[in-house]
Amino acid sequence: MICTYGDKTDVKWQKRHSLPQIIVITEDGKMNENAGKYVGLSIHECKKAIIEDLEKEELIVKKEVLKQSVGTCWRCHTPVEILSKHQWFMKTREMTDEVIKWTEKVRWVPAFAKKRMIDWALSLDWDWVISRQRIFATPIPVWYCIKCGETIVAKKEWLPVDPRFEKPKISSCPKCGSNKFIGETDVMDTWMDSSITCAVHAGWPNNPKTFKKLFPADLQPNGLDIIRTWDYYLMVKHLALFGIAPYKTVLINGMVRGSDGRMMHKSYGNYVEANAVIEKYGADALRQWAASGGSTGYDIPFRWSDVEYGKRFLTKLWNASRFILMNLSDNFKMENKIYKFETLDKWLLTKLEKLTEEVTEALENFQFNIAIEAIRNFTWHSFCDHYLEAVKPRLRASKGDSSEAVRYVLLYALYRIIQLLAPICPHITESIYQLIKPMLPMSNEEKSIHLTKWPTSNKSLISPEDEKIGELIIKVIALIRKLKAERKTSLKTQLKKAIVYVKEEDKEALNKHLDLISQVCFVNTIEIKPLKDESEIKVEIII
Ligand SMILES: [Zn+2]
Numbered sequence: 295m296i297c298t299y300g301d302k303t304d305v306k307w308q309k310r311h312s313l314p315q316i317i318v319i320t321e322d323g324k325m326n327e328n329a330g331k332y333v334g335l336s337i338h339e340c341k342k343a344i345i346e347d348l349e350k351e352e353l354i355v356k357k358e359v360l361k362q363s364v365g366t367c368w369r370c371h372t373p374v375e376i377l378s379k380h381q382w383f384m385k386t387r388e389m390t391d392e393v394i395k396w397t398e399k400v401r402w403v404p405a406f407a408k409k410r411m412i413d414w415a416l417s418l419d420w421d422w423v424i425s426r427q428r429i430f431a432t433p434i435p436v437w438y439c440i441k442c443g444e445t446i447v448a449k450k451e452w453l454p455v456d457p458r459f460e461k462p463k464i465s466s467c468p469k470c471g472s473n474k475f476i477g478e479t480d481v482m483d484t485w486m487d488s489s490i491t492c493a494v495h496a497g498w499p500n501n502p503k504t505f506k507k508l509f510p511a512d513l514q515p516n517g518l519d520i521i522r523t524w525d526y527y528l529m530v531k532h533l534a535l536f537g538i539a540p541y542k543t544v545l546i547n548g549m550v551r552g553s554d555g556r557m558m559h560k561s562y563g564n565y566v567e568a569n570a571v572i573e574k575y576g577a578d579a580l581r582q583w584a585a586s587g588g589s590t591g592y593d594i595p596f597r598w599s600d601v602e603y604g605k606r607f608l609t610k611l612w613n614a615s616r617f618i619l620m621n622l623s624d625n626f627k628m629e630n631k632i633y634k635f636e637t638l639d640k641w642l643l644t645k646l647e648k649l650t651e652e653v654t655e656a657l658e659n660f661q662f663n664i665a666i667e668a669i670r671n672f673t674w675h676s677f678c679d680h681y682l683e684a685v686k687p688r689l690r691a692s693k694g695d696s697s698e699a700v701r702y703v704l705l706y707a708l709y710r711i712i713q714l715l716a717p718i719c720p721h722i723t724e725s726i727y728q729l730i731k732p733m734l735p736m737s738n739e740e741k742s743i744h745l746t747k748w749p750t751s752n753k754s755l756i757s758p759e760d761e762k763i764g765e766l767i768i769k770v771i772a773l774i775r776k777l778k779a780e781r782k783t784s785l786k787t788q789l790k791k792a793i794v795y796v797k798e799e800d801k802e803a804l805n806k807h808l809d810l811i812s813q814v815c816f817v818n819t820i821e822i823k824p825l826k827d828e829s830e831i832k833v834e835i836i837i
Pocket residue numbers: 367368369370371372
């Protein structure tokens with residue numbers, strides 16, 4: 295007894311060398327008449343019977359356990375046997391040149407995904423098999439003439455139609471005149487449906503207006519594992535139907551792994567359910583972990599500590615918002631007028647406008663990790679730790695240019711922060727937006743933060759000079775506060791004196807801001823002295 299197919303290599307060789315096909319297995323897994331005396335046995339019984347026969351003939355030399363890879367059913371792990379069957383194909387291989395041409399035109403993020411797509415297209419031995427032997431799927435709208443075998447394909451107007459239950463809308467076979475037909479029982483591969491998503495999302499085939507506007511898709515996001523299926527099938531199907539690539543950019547995501555670095559799996563015990571994380575820390579914290587996890591296209595491990603960090607950031611942002619709102623009167627309105635900004639205001643605004651540029655560029659390039667890190671760094675340190683602390687004395691006054699300017703900057707910066715953060719943390723930013731909305735200028739009063747226009751950097755607010763001086767002031771304040779903490783004195787204890795050593799060129803600029811520093815740090819007098827060594831700045835305090 296001989297059988298043509300053991301594994302996929304046999305399929306290739308049978309075709310390449312035009313070998314005869316000998317099939318010994320039936321569809322229900324029994325041996326057929328080609329199996330001679332073993333006919334009717336199951337595959338398992340047949341294997342046993344063959345070994346028994348070989349033993350009887352004393353033809354077995356040795357028995358040993360072998361390790362080999364065998365394709366099995368993903369569900370019940372039964373080994374897969376290969377049968378030769380008629381199938382429907384789409385002629386995809388003759389499109390390979392076109393596929394490569396359009397793949398080159400598409401932007402792939404990360405870039406290595408493009409090579410995967412091209413390598414895949416070039417490696418294909420078969421056209422795309424679009425039929426499946428299943429019950430539930432999209433029917434293949436085809437009938438066969440029982441008498442002459444002619445294939446009758448449904449006309450467009452007959453669709454949708456299920457040939458397993460409905461007859462073709464013709465009275466007789468165009469070839470032999472017979473009126474007996476049998477419907478195709480095969481159904482379509484599921485990718486036949488998902489390979490038209492770009493067109494369908496754009497409104498095809500019923501809405502030509504939106505289709506014209508929305509096709510091809512700006513973005514096709516999917517996992518690394520389905521470049522060879524979804525991205526490839528989308529490409530061939532849309533090229534065949536419309537002659538152009540279905541997407542302009544493909545964004546490839548990596549997989550989420552367990553905290554031990556392995557794929558998440560029940561049997562490893564390393565999986566975490568998204569809902570459990572959301573229940574504990576909220577969706578905005580989980581989303582920060584996903585955004586900060588690393589470059590797109592690479593797998594990221596799940597880390598509770600990252601989610602906890604995200605949650606702490608949200609608390610910081612929420613507290614800062616409450617502090618700002620507490621310091622704004624109910625009828626405060628951000629106006630488009632000229633405010634008299636002080637150095638630290640200009641320092642913060644410069645950093646804020648630069649942040650806007652950085653985050654916009656990062657998001658345009660799908661560098662979500664760079665965007666979230668920049669926003670968190672600015673908000674946590676520049677805004678909360680330094681600016682909010684340094685402007686507290688100015689907030690004690692409720693009137694005057696300085697008090698007006700600082701309130702404007704606080705609200706302006708908070709609004710900008712939540713706008714930049716909105717794509718990553720949609721919930722907390724919306725909550726804060728609803729609180730500050732009445733204070734924003736009329737033009738910004740959108741119903742939701744997610745409807746506001748993406749901010750652009752106001753370049754007229756960028757001042758490198760003020761940024762440099764502001765940095766110096768912030769450093770001096772931070773150093774005095776650090777020394778106070780080291781000496782275990784309360785931050786609000788009034789100091790007799792602080793001596794600040796700075797470079798000669800910084801002396802004049804710093805001199806202008808001594809009042810501010812002594813107010814923020816509770817110091818009676820500040821003395822400025824020239825630095826004796828190469829370091830940038832030094833501080834001494836006298837309690
Ligand atoms: Zn199975």
